[in-house]
Amino acid sequence: MSDASLAARGAAADAAAPRRRIRWDLILLIAPLAIATAVIFDIPLLNTAYWAVTDETGALSGQYFREFAESAAYMRIIWRTLLISLEVTVITMLLGYPLAYWATRLTMRPRMIVLGLVVMTFWVSILVRTYAWIVILGNGGLVNRGLQWTGLTSKPVQFLYNEFGIVVGMTNVLLPFLVLPLFAAMIRVDQRLLQVAETLGASRFRIFWQIFFPLTVPTLAASAILVFILSLGFYITPAVLGGGRVPLIANMMDLLINRFARWEIAAVVSIVLMVITLSLYAVYQRLRERYQ
Amino acid sequence: MTLVRFSNVSKSYGSVRAVDDLSLEVSSGEFTTILGPSGSGKTTMLSLIAGIATPTSGRIQLGERDITHVPAAQRNIGLVFQSYALFPHMNIFDNVAFPLRIRKIGGAELERRVAEALRLVRLAEYGRRKPHQLSGGQQQRVALARAIVFKPDILLLDEPLAALDRKLREEVRTEIRELQRGLGITTIMVTHDQEEALSMSDRVVLLSGGKVEQIGSPDEMYHRPMTRFAAGFLGTANFLEGKLNGTGDIVDANGQRFPCYKPAGWASGEVCGVLRPEDIRTDGAEGFVSGTVRDVVFLGEIVRYGVDLDDGRRVHANISGARGRHSEGSKVWLSWDPARVWLLPDTKPQGEPL
Numbered sequence: 056m057s058d059a060s061l062a063a064r065g066a067a068a069d070a071a072a073p074r075r076r077i078r079w080d081l082i083l084l085i086a087p088l089a090i091a092t093a094v095i096f097d098i099p100l101l102n103t104a105y106w107a108v109t110d111e112t113g114a115l116s117g118q119y120f121r122e123f124a125e126s127a128a129y130m131r132i133i134w135r136t137l138l139i140s141l142e143v144t145v146i147t148m149l150l151g152y153p154l155a156y157w158a159t160r161l162t163m164r165p166r167m168i169v170l171g172l173v174v175m176t177f178w179v180s181i182l183v184r185t186y187a188w189i190v191i192l193g194n195g196g197l198v199n200r201g202l203q204w205t206g207l208t209s210k211p212v213q214f215l216y217n218e219f220g221i222v223v224g225m226t227n228v229l230l231p232f233l234v235l236p237l238f239a240a241m242i243r244v245d246q247r248l249l250q251v252a253e254t255l256g257a258s259r260f261r262i263f264w265q266i267f268f269p270l271t272v273p274t275l276a277a278s279a280i281l282v283f284i285l286s287l288g289f290y291i292t293p294a295v296l297g298g299g300r301v302p303l304i305a306n307m308m309d310l311l312i313n314r315f316a317r318w319e320i321a322a323v324v325s326i327v328l329m330v331i332t333l334s335l336y337a338v339y340q341r342l343r344e345r346y347q
Numbered sequence: 348m349t350l351v352r353f354s355n356v357s358k359s360y361g362s363v364r365a366v367d368d369l370s371l372e373v374s375s376g377e378f379t380t381i382l383g384p385s386g387s388g389k390t391t392m393l394s395l396i397a398g399i400a401t402p403t404s405g406r407i408q409l410g411e412r413d414i415t416h417v418p419a420a421q422r423n424i425g426l427v428f429q430s431y432a433l434f435p436h437m438n439i440f441d442n443v444a445f446p447l448r449i450r451k452i453g454g455a456e457l458e459r460r461v462a463e464a465l466r467l468v469r470l471a472e473y474g475r476r477k478p479h480q481l482s483g484g485q486q487q488r489v490a491l492a493r494a495i496v497f498k499p500d501i502l503l504l505d506e507p508l509a510a511l512d513r514k515l516r517e518e519v520r521t522e523i524r525e526l527q528r529g530l531g532i533t534t535i536m537v538t539h540d541q542e543e544a545l546s547m548s549d550r551v552v553l554l555s556g557g558k559v560e561q562i563g564s565p566d567e568m569y570h571r572p573m574t575r576f577a578a579g580f581l582g583t584a585n586f587l588e589g590k591l592n593g594t595g596d597i598v599d600a601n602g603q604r605f606p607c608y609k610p611a612g613w614a615s616g617e618v619c620g621v622l623r624p625e626d627i628r629t630d631g632a633e634g635f636v637s638g639t640v641r642d643v644v645f646l647g648e649i650v651r652y653g654v655d656l657d658d659g660r661r662v663h664a665n666i667s668g669a670r671g672r673h674s675e676g677s678k679v680w681l682s683w684d685p686a687r688v689w690l691l692p693d694t695k696p697q698g699e700p701l
Contacts, residue, residue: 247432250399253419254426254503255446255493265445269436 107322119319129307129324136303137331139218139293140286143225147282150226151233152275158234159241170238173231181228185295188224189215216298224292229285233278240274241267273342280339284332304328350375350533351396351501356405358391365391366402367557374550378527378534382544383554384580392554393505393537398422409500425494429506431486433478439465439489440474446497464496465489467526484515491523495530502527504536508543520547541581545569553577574693578621585627585662587620587688591696595685601658606635607688616696624651626687627664629673634680638662640673654679 110116123129158169176184191197192214199211214220244267252262290305297303302310304324311321351373358366366388373379383389394400395407398419407415414422433442443461452460465471468488478486487507494502507523508516524547527534538544544551545565553560553568553576561568561577572578575586587607589599595609597620607620628634629652641661642653649665652673656662664681673679 245430245432247428247430248434250397250419251426251428251432252434252445254397254399254422254424256420256423256449256497257445258420258449261449266434 103322103325106319107326119323123320123323123327129320132302132307133304133324133327135218135301136287139221139225139303140283142218142222143229143286144279144283146222146226147229147233148275148279151230151237151278152271154230155234155237155241158238170235173234176227176231181291182295184228185224185292188220188227188296192220192223215296216300218297218301220296220298221293221301221303224296225286225289228289228292229282232285233275233282236274236278237271240271244270273345277339277342280335280342284335284339287328287332348375349373350410351535352406352408353395354406354408356395356402356407358388358395358400359403364557366395368405369557369559371552371559371562373533373535375533376531377549378524378536378547379550379552380536380538380544380548381552381554382538382541382580383560384539386556387554388557389537389539389554390505391557393426393503393535396501396535397424397426397503423497423499424501424503425497425499426503427487427490427494427505427507429509431478431483431490431510433486433489433493435478437477438474439470439476439478439481442478442489443474443493443496446493450497460496464492467495467529468492468522483511484519487511487519488522491526495526495532500533502532502534504534506538506540507536508540509538523547545581551581553580555580571689572621572691575619575691578689578691583624583663583665585622585624587622589618591615591618591690597688599658599660603636603656603658603660605688606683606685607690608685610690613690614696617694618696619691619694620688621691622662622683622688624663624665625649626683627662627666628682629654629664629666629679631680631682634682636662637678637680640675640677640679643673643675652679654681656681 107119108115108117110118154169154173158166161169189196193199194211194213194215196214198214199208202208202212203210214223248266248270249262252266257265288305289303290309293301293303293306294309297306299306308321308324311317311324349372351371353369353371356366356369357364369388369392381389381392391400395402398414398417401416405415406413409422433439434445437445440461443464444457447457447460461474462471465474468491470485470488470492473481473485473489478489481489487510491507504523508519511519520543536543536547545568548565550562551565551568552562555576560580561573563571568577568581572581572584578584578586587597587599587605589597589603589605591607591609591613592598592615593609595607597605597607597618599605605620605622636656638654638656640652641655642651644651644653645668648668650668650672652664652666654662654664662681
């Protein structure tokens with residue numbers, strides 16, 4: 056028998072052995088968290104799903120889904136949420152890619168400062184950061200005072216309490232989720248690929264677009280999907296910077312539950328949102344697995 | 348004809364002089380190997396030729412052209428990295444086509460030249476595959492095809508065999524050599540492996556500390572090393588240090604005599620002789636010096652003995668396996684042809700001959 060087949064048999068035996076034995080110690084370690092997750096997370100979630108598909112008597116019914124689908128208001132808010140999330144994702148990509156690329160070109164110390172500034176936004180509460188935008192973009196804020204002082208405008212420009220304000224605030228919060236993974240991917244690109252492309256006669260433009268950029272696209276796509284998913288669930292930023300005038304899905308749920316006590320419709324919206332999110336998450340995982 | 352000329356080239360990284368006032372000429376059509384231990388400046392030399400780095404001072408010429416400050420993209424040099432550096436997101440065809448598309452070659456001409464290059468490295472059927480679907484040796488050959496497809500003036504190889512296993516290494520070694528001869532392309536290889544240098548090159552440039560230690564054909568480098576470093580780096584060497592006497596012996600501090608021969612024009616005095624392990628015989632009942640076998644390494648075709656001479660000096664002898672075996676601890680007599688002892692020129696004593 057050849058060495059290779061012996062080795063293969065050995066490996067197969069090794070792989071089979073732990074499967075036969077039940078590792079009670081591991082099960083004990085996992086059990087507390089698994090039970091806690093099931094009780095405080097999974098059961099309420101199933102309960103939500105149950106509300107969505109039954110009527111008052113507990114019989115299976117599609118009435119709430121029908122009500123949801125026929126209401127222009129719900130659809131408009133879901134559509135607006137998707138659109139704003141898409142805008143935020145695109146702007147985050149347009150700002151984040153050059154920022155991450157620039158950071159990889161810096162020497163050690165400036166690079167640490169830039170990344171430090173990006174990471175630091177994680178340390179400040181979203182609420183604080185969101186209110187900070189009022190100081191900057193409000194009618195009496197820095198930007199408006201600057202504009203009026205230079206005489207570009209005579210009265211304050213309305214930056215807040217509209218979609219623009221929400222997009223600015225959300226982009227600010229979500230930028231690190233794109234910049235950090237992208238920076239890591241860019242740092243990992245083999246410099247020798249770029250050097251060899253240069254010796255083969257490629258211009259800097261060509262090296263960037265034909266070698267560097269394609270190698271970072273999987274991470275860019277994966278991070279963009281992550282940003283999009285996170286955007287869909289934003290509550291505080293649209294509440295504060297939208298001033299209640301531009302509700303998104305999360306704000307609508309708040310209204311449905313706390314104001315109108317329409318738990319069933321809220322359940323339907325949750326299910327719809329979850330299906331969208333999980334589908335995108337599946338794509339995100341596929342991208343990550345394929346390229347890492 | 349000289350194709351590449353280095354004139355007093357230096358390259359510093361911070362306070363480190365990687366290449367130190369180095370001058371060198373590489374002839375057209377030759378296979379030249381830049382050999383040296385790590386830190387000798389050989390990788391810097393490669394970067395300087397490729398244009399990845401620019402010298403701190405000095406001048407580099409390609410033919411009549413001064414390329415000291417010409418960017419890598421305009422040098423027309425085919426580079427093969429040790430790590431192959433194939434573009435992972437492109438298939439094999441597109442990898443090889445890359446330098447041609449830059450040169451605005453397309454259509455049937457592109458197809459023909461890529462196919463030709465892939466055929467040369469025996470990978471004609473692999474165009475649609477991705478690099479990660481190929482073995483190390485195949486990736487290496489794709490890198491080679493990509494480096495020659497645009498007919499560069501020079502082919503630059505960076506430790507091309509280091510990542511391959513032993514069997515494959517010998518195969519690729521022959522292949523590179525045949526390819527180089529077939530195309531007649533001027534090739535510069537950088538390596539730390541003396542065996543590669545000896546077996547593949549027309550000329551070897553031995554570097555040490557950023558300076559040229561010796562330049563010569565593999566035969567010259569091995570049999571007529573100029574310095575102790577050169578003798579020790581290419582192959583194994585026994586160094587016989589002592590006083591050269593009038594009758595052609597090296598006499599060491601303990602009075603032990605090592606027969607050599609005394610070249611004309613050499614005075615008596617302190618010298619260092621080089622005796623290669625394969626020139627020593629151990630099968631005589633008598634010999635020049637006696638010692639005890641301390642170390643036996645069986646290498647198949649030969650057996651390498653470490654013999655401690657009676658004065659404590661360790662000598663290595665390579666004996667063909669067919670010539671009987673000695674066991675550890677056994678006493679042996681060592682002998683050799685005195686003419687095989689090469690006296691290192693840089694130890695040549697000056698003054699009046701006896």
